[in-house]
Amino acid sequence: MRKRNPWLTLTMRAAVIVALLISLLPIFWLFSTSLKPHDEWAEWPPVWITDSPTLQNYRIVFFPEDAREVAAEQQGSLDYKVSGSAWKAFQDSAIISTLATLLSVAFGTLAAYSIVRFRTGGENFPFQFLTVRMMPPIAVVVPMVALFSILRLTDTYLGLILAYTAFTLPFSIWMIRSFLEEVPAELEGAAMIHGYSQFRAFLTVTLPLAKGGILATALFIFILNWSEFLFALVLTSGDVITVTLQVANYVSASSGKLYGVQAAMGTISTLPVIFFGYLIQKHLVRGLTFGAVKR
């Protein structure tokens, strides 16, 4: 608008830089530690940027059986047998997250469409789904453990997939609803005049127009599933292991100070989330506020 006081501008720029430094410090530390050789992991004063970056930590993450070899090269006194290969964790997480996302988005799209087009259940109907998100998962986890053990769902893909589907449904219904509301109903009406059934009009007219939003929702739900920890923790007992469980295993093994390996696992496990996160950056706020704040 008008010229500003140059000192004010300078202060504002400086504040942005400070904010950036604080935002990036933990991520920088995670990444920097993942590249440190074993003897720098717990050194004092701490090493900020290593002089001899190495990928050995990533190697241990994926090939824990090589750890003994690596350990022999170093002091050899470390217990590296903390956990199985991260491959298994990535594979399990990928299967569970993908299938749970597909179910959640499919069910969510149908329900959202019904709510938008027919006002099904009236004003308050969509809100009952929100209550699912409001209650702390820990409150239902105790009976779920009991229930799952009777149904033999404990420690299975299906068990986690069902749990994730149910707990992400509020997000998919509300987010997809906000996208579907942007597609005018008249378009379907036009298709139906030409003899299409309601459902076919939905599939051929509305769905293609909303597919960008539905895809964004799917990525968003995938992020939620990939990041989930509590259900994975209580509903599995070793056969199924997600990336978040793998991360937690390394951290709890850190009494043996496996910082480098822990950081390596942390770095690669979060990469897909960051990638998808930036893909749907403009929809993130809409997602996390259930469509209440649009951009």
Next chain:
Amino acid sequence: MSEPTEAPDRPKASRRGLIPFNIALVLPAQLTVLSIVLVPTLMILWLSITDWQPTQAIPWWDAHPVWYWNFYDLWYDERFVNAVLRTLLLVAICMVAELILALGLALLFLDEWPWRKLAVSAIILPMMIIPVDAANAFFMLFNDRGPINHLVSLVIGEPYTFSWLSHPTWAMAPIILCEIWQWTPLMFLMVLTGLLGLPENQIRAAVLLGASPVRIFFRIMLPLLLPVMSVAVLIRSIETFKIFDPVYILTRGQPGGATESISMYMYNGAFVYFRMGYIAAAAVIVLIVVISVCLALSRPLKRHG
């Protein structure tokens, strides 16, 4: 053949078949939610009046009822009460800090400057990280030989190796900071969206009437932002109330339950001490509180539109 009463934007679902079309559409979602959420919720109502423990080797439906005694014990369970109070305090601290930081940050990003878009992307990186990994990073940052202590040493000029994570009071600091660090970006994005959507002419009118930037901010912009901020705080405080991942990774509620949030307390009770019936009673209390808080908050929120 005309249907004058039919609103064009609300077609009626066809009634052929067993179930109306629109009901059929919501059925998969509704059934999933009911079976995975409602059934367990009903189960805790039963469990909460029993002393069931999986280690007793009797099925839960045969559990021995103790009626109201779980609730009675919880009332005098200092660890539970403290966990509740601690969680509420944590929510309050996080909300105030996140809101102030987000407002301050958003004001920095109001007008155009070079690299602005890139800077926004960098600022919101924390919210893209898996919460477990964020806690993982803070675990290393606040290690007694970690970079935070190193920075403190540099400032005070002598080696500083405080054990943050095992101190009964100070172990809360990394947990709270981790939560604030991770979720201020979301608050920032919401506030920024709100600020950019403010009616520009009201601000211009205030400028022309001779108001200083500070007066404009407090008298015009802040009141206009109130609806967006209340939505943001409502959503964030519900999420923060459930805090579990950072606590589990950073301290697991240790030392001696001094850093337990409600979720952490219940996890420890149910899966470390296996007191399922007792924790179910705690869950009932938490659900009642959460639902009533939501009802109380949603009314003024709906009024804002």
Next chain:
Amino acid sequence: MSESKLELLDVKKAFGEVEAVKGVTMTLRKGEFLSLLGPSGCGKSTTLSMIAGLEAPSAGDIRVDGQSVVTVPPQRRRIGLVFQDYAVFSRLSVRSNLAFGLEAQGFPRAERRRRVADIAERLELDKILDRRASRLNMSEMQRVALARVLVTEPQLLLLDEPMSNLDAALRFALRGELKRIQRALGQSVLYVTHDQLEAISMSDRIAVMRLGELQQIASPQEIFSKPVNRFVAEFIGDPPINLIDCRVTRDGARAIAETALHGTLDFGPIEIEEGQHLLGVRPHSLRLTHKPGPNGAETEVKVVENLGAEHVAHVAYGNALVAVTLPPRQVSVGERLHLHLDPSEIHLIEQGSERVVAHSLAKAER
């Protein structure tokens, strides 16, 4: 007559490659009601923003009371602006809206109260002082926006299309109201509008703008009867001016226009090239009679439009039609009548430059 309140000296504004305002020079006298009239996108709102200080001019000078204000921040210009959307502070009460400027400028509490009560009474806002501004209707909002500015006694009041959100009946009432308040306060007003009726009915003078350039600045009467170019002639007047093809030939110094119906018209000694040009004739200056007379020619009524209070007859003129306004129910379609020109109201518009080179026929012809 009186000194100038506001002067614009060759003010320009460019947004990147686009020149929104291309060198506007004009003066607003103290106590004057001046309208800035033009179609949307003509640069009038940008001009207003520059005067208020919301935009900085790319070149030129803006002076208030002879002092340049280009470097003065908008907060200290003491120029009031009523926005098109009124920009009423929606989260504040009407009272707080009115007191806002006084508070910002540090007036003592008692003085604030007195002034707010005073302006509220003048603009009939005293009954709704405690109402939340977001619950007001359009006309109340408009009065709040006006009162909020007037209460600070601005040097100059700028109004940006303040009527465009109102319905016709309300506009009519408020036009009179606004004029009355302006008179009573002796307030200098710059009124931006695209509605010629508002400009003509309220203004002391009108400045017509087009594509970032000032076309003409004059009293409403002069703008109407002596437009400087085809744009002003067409923009002002309802129904719009008739444009009739003509062929100009020179007879010595005199310019003679040849028309399809009225033969030749003598414009006297004026500068114009020979060739095809246009005549501008207002529907109100034409007359239809049953009997022949001077400057008359016989023609046929093709269409009659009923506008309620008056009718508009479209009569054949060569291959074209011209519009004539007349009292209701005097002519019917198919009737043959005589069309009379008023020799003192015929504008000759030069093809190419589109300037109006003559506003009437030569005296001898009358």
